[in-house]
Amino acid sequence: MIEIKHLYKRYGRFLALNDFSLNVAQGELFGFVGSNGAGKTTTMRICVGLLKADGGEVLIDGKNMLRNHRELAEKVGYVPDYFGVYKSLSASEYLHFFANAYGIYGKDADKLSAELLDLVNLTHKKDVDVNGLSRGMKQRLCLARGLVHNPDILFLDEPASGLDPKARYELKEILKNLSSMGKTIIISSHILPELAEMCTSVGIIDKGHLVLQGSIEEIHRAAAMSSPLNLTVNENQIDDVFAILQSNPFVQKVTAQGSILKIVFTGTKEDEGKMLASLVSSNIAVNSFYREEGSLESLFMQIVSGQAAAPKRS
Amino acid sequence: MSKPKKNKTNAVLYKEMTIDMKRPKIMIIMLLINMFLVPISFCFFMGIMISSVAASCSYRVLAWYLIAMVFVEATLLLFLTPAITAGSISLEKERQTLDVLLTTRMTPWEIIKGKYGSDFIFLALMVISTFPLLALVFIYGGISFFQLLYIGLVLLVFIGFISCFGIFFSALTKNTIVSVILTYLFVMIYISITLSFPFIVQAIIATINEMLYEDKNLFAWITNPHFINGDIFIMLGTFNPLLMIFDVLGNTIGYDFGDMYSVKGMISLCGTDVLPHFTQSNILVKLWTPISMIEMILISLGVLKLSAVILNPVKGKVKEKKRNVSIANQQQ
Ligand SMILES: Nc1ncnc2c1ncn2[C@@H]1O[C@H](COP(=O)(O)OP(=O)(O)OP(=O)(O)O)[C@@H](O)[C@H]1O
Ligand SMILES: [Mg+2]
Numbered sequence: 001m002i003e004i005k006h007l008y009k010r011y012g013r014f015l016a017l018n019d020f021s022l023n024v025a026q027g028e029l030f031g032f033v034g035s036n037g038a039g040k041t042t043t044m045r046i047c048v049g050l051l052k053a054d055g056g057e058v059l060i061d062g063k064n065m066l067r068n069h070r071e072l073a074e075k076v077g078y079v080p081d082y083f084g085v086y087k088s089l090s091a092s093e094y095l096h097f098f099a100n101a102y103g104i105y106g107k108d109a110d111k112l113s114a115e116l117l118d119l120v121n122l123t124h125k126k127d128v129d130v131n132g133l134s135r136g137m138k139q140r141l142c143l144a145r146g147l148v149h150n151p152d153i154l155f156l157d158e159p160a161s162g163l164d165p166k167a168r169y170e171l172k173e174i175l176k177n178l179s180s181m182g183k184t185i186i187i188s189s190h191i192l193p194e195l196a197e198m199c200t201s202v203g204i205i206d207k208g209h210l211v212l213q214g215s216i217e218e219i220h221r222a223a224a225m226s227s228p229l230n231l232t233v234n235e236n237q238i239d240d241v242f243a244i245l246q247s248n249p250f251v252q253k254v255t256a257q258g259s260i261l262k263i264v265f266t267g268t269k270e271d272e273g274k275m276l277a278s279l280v281s282s283n284i285a286v287n288s289f290y291r292e293e294g295s296l297e298s299l300f301m302q303i304v305s306g307q308a309a310a311p312k313r314s
Numbered sequence: 315m316s317k318p319k320k321n322k323t324n325a326v327l328y329k330e331m332t333i334d335m336k337r338p339k340i341m342i343i344m345l346l347i348n349m350f351l352v353p354i355s356f357c358f359f360m361g362i363m364i365s366s367v368a369a370s371c372s373y374r375v376l377a378w379y380l381i382a383m384v385f386v387e388a389t390l391l392l393f394l395t396p397a398i399t400a401g402s403i404s405l406e407k408e409r410q411t412l413d414v415l416l417t418t419r420m421t422p423w424e425i426i427k428g429k430y431g432s433d434f435i436f437l438a439l440m441v442i443s444t445f446p447l448l449a450l451v452f453i454y455g456g457i458s459f460f461q462l463l464y465i466g467l468v469l470l471v472f473i474g475f476i477s478c479f480g481i482f483f484s485a486l487t488k489n490t491i492v493s494v495i496l497t498y499l500f501v502m503i504y505i506s507i508t509l510s511f512p513f514i515v516q517a518i519i520a521t522i523n524e525m526l527y528e529d530k531n532l533f534a535w536i537t538n539p540h541f542i543n544g545d546i547f548i549m550l551g552t553f554n555p556l557l558m559i560f561d562v563l564g565n566t567i568g569y570d571f572g573d574m575y576s577v578k579g580m581i582s583l584c585g586t587d588v589l590p591h592f593t594q595s596n597i598l599v600k601l602w603t604p605i606s607m608i609e610m611i612l613i614s615l616g617v618l619k620l621s622a623v624i625l626n627p628v629k630g631k632v633k634e635k636k637r638n639v640s641i642a643n644q645q646q
Binding site: 049074101102 | 323325326328329333409410411413414415416417418419420421627628
């Protein structure tokens with residue numbers, strides 16, 4: 001269980017985290033989405049105790065991360081968005097070293113590093129110098145490193161960047177597998193649809209603030225709701241239609257393209273039906289009335305560019 | 315998975331000892347330092363053989379041999395140590411491995427210990443590799459095995475002392491080049507200040523005493539017990555690592571020269587003019603080297619502890635809620 005409470009972080013005069021709060025329940029595969037510079041890495045570094053927040057606190061299993069760093073280090077694994085590899089160490093030596101750093105020695109460490117290399121499909125590269133691995137392989141090695149101490153909670157900062165589709169698929173399988181073992185995983189990305197495929201819940205961060213959090217079903221529903229209603233009417237009736245729509249409290253925004261009207265509508269299905277009925281009862285000839293397929297991409301863009309937060313009429 | 319409560323071995327130290335030591339770096343540097351020393355050694359022994367000096371004289375020559383060798387070695391170490399140690403932490407920062415290490419259960423202090431330990435062992439191996447050359451003095455006797463060992467011990471304290479500054483500056487800065495430059499600068503300044511400071515203090519005290527006695531003869535204050543006794547300040551010199559080496563050399567081999575090559579000998583040479591209340595038999599002066607060694611070890615420990623504090627990314631007390639209220643207000 002991770003509780004992030006009212007985090008603030010400043011870099012000079014720049015406020016990178018602004019009252020950021022987030023709860024992640026145990027066993028969740030949590031997707032942490034935001035555009036470049038939104039504050040994902042900053043949040044993660046504070047969570048693993050590499051950075052000090054200017055305000056607020058992070059509780060892991062009810063314990064303050066800063067005050068119980070050494071104890072919680074056993075529970076938390078972190079895979080940053082850079083590699084952090086030594087030259088002149090082979091892949092298995094690298095894992096061996098980090099096993100030592102967590103107090104696992106000798107044969108145990110050898111066995112562990114073999115298991116982990118197998119898990120991330122790098123067994124065939126175990127004696128290769130770490131610098132001689134490709135970007136995707138390094139990324140997988142770093143994931144293995146984050147798992148050395150069998151942590152309950154895993155923070156992964158953009159683990160999928162630089163991976164080819166096959167490796168992405170494999171990563172997803174590995175993460176699902178780890179998640180089914182009961183681990184809590186927080187994974188950051190720029191791309192909401194990519195996370196939506198595997199995560200159980202998602203949080204969207206923008207300008208250092210959490211703007212949306214929910215289970216994956218809720219996010220999909222929000223995406224569906226965020227897409228506009230398409231209404232086609234006779235062009236000579238458009239002014240009447242506008243008048244009717246303006247009086248409807250659920251209509252946020254209407255744009256016209258010829259005889260097609262795009263309506264940003266916030267009500268439920270029932271409200272949708274009522275609106276249609278009111279149009280029909282006013283003798284409007286409705287040619288078509290349907291909701292566009294909801295896309296996570298468009299939801300994300302709307303939230304991040306602030307449209308959903310401040311609806312306007314046009 | 316078994317998770318022992320305590321770290322048995324230091325992972326950083328273990329890694330550097332088992333994997334990094336296999337690299338040729340250590341052999342090259344060992345060769346390098348001996349390459350400087352072998353010619354000196356060769357010249358001395360050739361000289362002795364050619365001139366076939368009398369046996370009574372040869373001890374003197376050997377004393378000079380040891381002095382020359384140890385000082386050349388100390389100078390080499392003075393230049394090598396910062397080069398080796400000043401990158402140890404900053405290189406980890408440049409490779410971004412330090413952050414990853416800090417998220418493991420290793421504490422900053424353990425990381426510092428591992429880095430310092432491996433650098434120290436590396437340098438100690440270098441010192442030990444020069445021992446056969448130093449041991450050539452046994453051919454002519456006059457110095458015991460334990461005396462030579464004592465000199466070796468002092469050299470180890472010496473490199474341990476210089477190393478800690480390399481570690482400190484590499485923990486402080488992000489860039490290895492900057493760290494190396496700062497370490498060299500600091501060591502040079504430290505050595506020159508600790509070398510001159512005791513004498514400056516003496517000079518100031520002497521001037522004050524003389525001013526108080528301007529109507530009497532110039533040296534009256536020396537014998538007069540009522541005047542400021544600043545002799546103890548000469549012990550500030552124990553903070554200087556080169557004086558420590560100078561003193562240990564004098565104490566092991568210098569008796570034949572009338573103690574001229576130790577601090578004690580210098581003091582006796584100056585007579586009572588410089589340190590009127592301090593004679594060469596003063597216990598503090600006699601214990602110059604051990605006092606110096608203890609000081610250096612304590613300073614090293616302190617500097618290393620400080621480096622660990624610097625390395626801690628979340629140092630300081632955890633601030634309570636008050637703070638974020640003020641930031642929240644600022645924001646509005
Ligand atoms: N060390 C630093 N000094 C100054 N500003 C920083 C520092 N680290 C981060 N920032 C700023 O804080 C903001 C958040 O950075 P952060 O790295 O957390 O973003 P991110 O969400 O991880 O972005 P990305 O997707 O590009 O990785 C950015 O605007 C960045 O410029
Ligand atoms: Mg980032």
